[in-house]
Amino acid sequence: MPNDTPVFDDLxxxxxxxxxxxxxxxxxxxxxxxxxxGATLLFKAExxxxxxxxxxxxxxxxxxxxxDAVAARGVITHSSGNHGAxxxxxxxxxxxxxxxxxxxxxxxxxxxxxxxxxxxVHRCAPTLAxxxxxxxxxxxxxxxxxxxxxxDPHVIAGQGTxxxxxxxxxxxxxxLVVPLGGGGLAGGxxxxxxxxxxxxxxxxxxxxxxxxxxxSLRQGRHVTDMVPDTLCDGLRATLGAPNLALLRExxxxxxxxxxAEVVAxxxxxxxxxxxxxxxxxxxxxxxxxxxxxxxxxxRVGLILSGGNVDLDALPW
Amino acid sequence: MPNDTPVFDDLxxxxxxxxxxxxxxxxxxxxxxxxxxGATLLFKAExxxxxxxxxxxxxxxxxxxxxDAVAARGVITHSSGNHGAxxxxxxxxxxxxxxxxxxxxxxxxxxxxxxxxxxxVHRCAPTLAxxxxxxxxxxxxxxxxxxxxxxDPHVIAGQGTxxxxxxxxxxxxxxLVVPLGGGGLAGGxxxxxxxxxxxxxxxxxxxxxxxxxxxSLRQGRHVTDMVPDTLCDGLRATLGAPNLALLRExxxxxxxxxxAEVVAxxxxxxxxxxxxxxxxxxxxxxxxxxxxxxxxxxRVGLILSGGNVDLDALPW
Numbered sequence: 001m002p003n004d005t006p007v008f009d010d011l012x013x014x015x016x017x018x019x020x021x022x023x024x025x026x027x028x029x030x031x032x033x034x035x036x037x038g039a040t041l042l043f044k045a046e047x048x049x050x051x052x053x054x055x056x057x058x059x060x061x062x063x064x065x066x067x068d069a070v071a072a073r074g075v076i077t078h079s080s081g082n083h084g085a086x087x088x089x090x091x092x093x094x095x096x097x098x099x100x101x102x103x104x105x106x107x108x109x110x111x112x113x114x115x116x117x118x119x120x121v122h123r124c125a126p127t128l129a130x131x132x133x134x135x136x137x138x139x140x141x142x143x144x145x146x147x148x149x150x151x152d153p154h155v156i157a158g159q160g161t162x163x164x165x166x167x168x169x170x171x172x173x174x175x176l177v178v179p180l181g182g183g184g185l186a187g188g189x190x191x192x193x194x195x196x197x198x199x200x201x202x203x204x205x206x207x208x209x210x211x212x213x214x215x216s217l218r219q220g221r222h223v224t225d226m227v228p229d230t231l232c233d234g235l236r237a238t239l240g241a242p243n244l245a246l247l248r249e250x251x252x253x254x255x256x257x258x259x260a261e262v263v264a265x266x267x268x269x270x271x272x273x274x275x276x277x278x279x280x281x282x283x284x285x286x287x288x289x290x291x292x293x294x295x296x297x298x299r300v301g302l303i304l305s306g307g308n309v310d311l312d313a314l315p316w
Numbered sequence: 317m318p319n320d321t322p323v324f325d326d327l328x329x330x331x332x333x334x335x336x337x338x339x340x341x342x343x344x345x346x347x348x349x350x351x352x353x354g355a356t357l358l359f360k361a362e363x364x365x366x367x368x369x370x371x372x373x374x375x376x377x378x379x380x381x382x383x384d385a386v387a388a389r390g391v392i393t394h395s396s397g398n399h400g401a402x403x404x405x406x407x408x409x410x411x412x413x414x415x416x417x418x419x420x421x422x423x424x425x426x427x428x429x430x431x432x433x434x435x436x437v438h439r440c441a442p443t444l445a446x447x448x449x450x451x452x453x454x455x456x457x458x459x460x461x462x463x464x465x466x467x468d469p470h471v472i473a474g475q476g477t478x479x480x481x482x483x484x485x486x487x488x489x490x491x492l493v494v495p496l497g498g499g500g501l502a503g504g505x506x507x508x509x510x511x512x513x514x515x516x517x518x519x520x521x522x523x524x525x526x527x528x529x530x531x532s533l534r535q536g537r538h539v540t541d542m543v544p545d546t547l548c549d550g551l552r553a554t555l556g557a558p559n560l561a562l563l564r565e566x567x568x569x570x571x572x573x574x575x576a577e578v579v580a581x582x583x584x585x586x587x588x589x590x591x592x593x594x595x596x597x598x599x600x601x602x603x604x605x606x607x608x609x610x611x612x613x614x615r616v617g618l619i620l621s622g623g624n625v626d627l628d629a630l631p632w
Contacts, residue, residue: 026342028364047590048344109587267627271425274363274592274623307590311583316627 004242006157008195014061014157032272039295044166047307055086061158062147063090074144078131081110083149088119150182151240160188167196174298177284180204181235183243190250205283214254234280257286320558322473324511330377330473348588355611360482363623369398377474378463379406389459394447397426399465404435466498467556476504483512490614493600496520497551499559506566521599530570550596573602
């Protein structure tokens, strides 16, 4: 993989590489929710993936692609939660050490997941600068390979395998909607769509309080200085450079959703689809409901990205 | 179907009758939950059935089996919730009227489901006598056919189709565990197990606060005078006579669980399996955890019976 952005063949390689380890998650459908949304919705249930998030796909692909000698020194990342747990589990499968830098303020259930997977956790201040400096220091000390949560080409390729499976199982779609944070899932999904169903409209749902991708596309420059303010804790990351390039290359449309819309959609998903999904996952359903012009009456694929929530702190 | 209790061929007929209308629900597995329970657990996800409960199977079978002239006068039942919604939806599919007698104190979300399906709701006092007298009066007035929630042979046969599907998809099992209230699901599941995998051990999980089936088997007489006291609102019904006969015929073992055990198991299911299940569903997981002598290290099929909960009144 010579370039920063993977291509369709890299997704096929990732699919083969992770197949022995990842869950082939089901595609769920719910007539009640179709009526609420005014469209036919096919949900790829990545909250049922290992560690409760699609993140296992990219982390597993990155870990399994390492040479043995490099792998032996371990892997390291910074993550507010799901990617950290995913990398820890993937490292555990390969039998190598994992270090995870976790900012203060991370969701307790996600921190617990990382620790449960046997990683060494390092806390830091909740800023991108603190994350990166702590990570760099540990990387120098241990020789571990950095597996970035979303700007890494192997990670992007791995995340794209969820859309590959959705497209294989759901048949022809009119639109595909995925959550957008750092852009690993969105970038990988766009590659999958272009490779499997050229012309398929791909949408990325982004919280209004973390709209750096929306602004980057609108302003024509990479906006990296926004301070996120959203309850979608999985989508607070700053869009990566290769991820922005993929959004542009594949003409992905970013749709904004408010936190209130996300909470309403999350509640509908719990009540009607009867799935425990986290706020980040609910952005896709909120986007379909808020932007009917793109979706009304259509056959829409959606990726539910994760299901790690604190049951004692629900947002309603 | 000449007798009160159906036989295996009646289940096969029910499966064919409801196939065009019922959801073929997925079988879910979760490594995290296996570790918690100490067994390999395969969950039949009937909370993803129409109206969020296995009850649609039995109601649909009963409605579709009616002669046209009889069907035209409609159907009637008494139900604290899931069976009422299921019968209403089945009647809607056939285009006939449905009357549902609902006791005061029913879970709000379940009452809403019944109304959403277009049934005529009649409230009554929360006693078996009030349910039955109100139902009999309305039956006389309308000519509607009574579809009992669990003592009806078509209903029992329909409920048994969930276990049929589980056994077809999960392969060989060491044990099957289902929730036990009136005994429709337990009776039907026992018939399915005997027909598909003779010798399979069948367990029924019953709340300690509604242990009429446990006592009926222990005392050797049909105990019908217990006042239920359990948060498992779907399992408060009094065991039916044909249902007791089926439990005896198939040597079903009743396992008791406390409400506290049910709440703990429900929380695990929400957090690890990431499924919104109601307390009645969680009895099966609670039973596996409480009675390891029957299940440790084994391959266990479990039926999750329903997923209708009030998200604003969670039991933890």
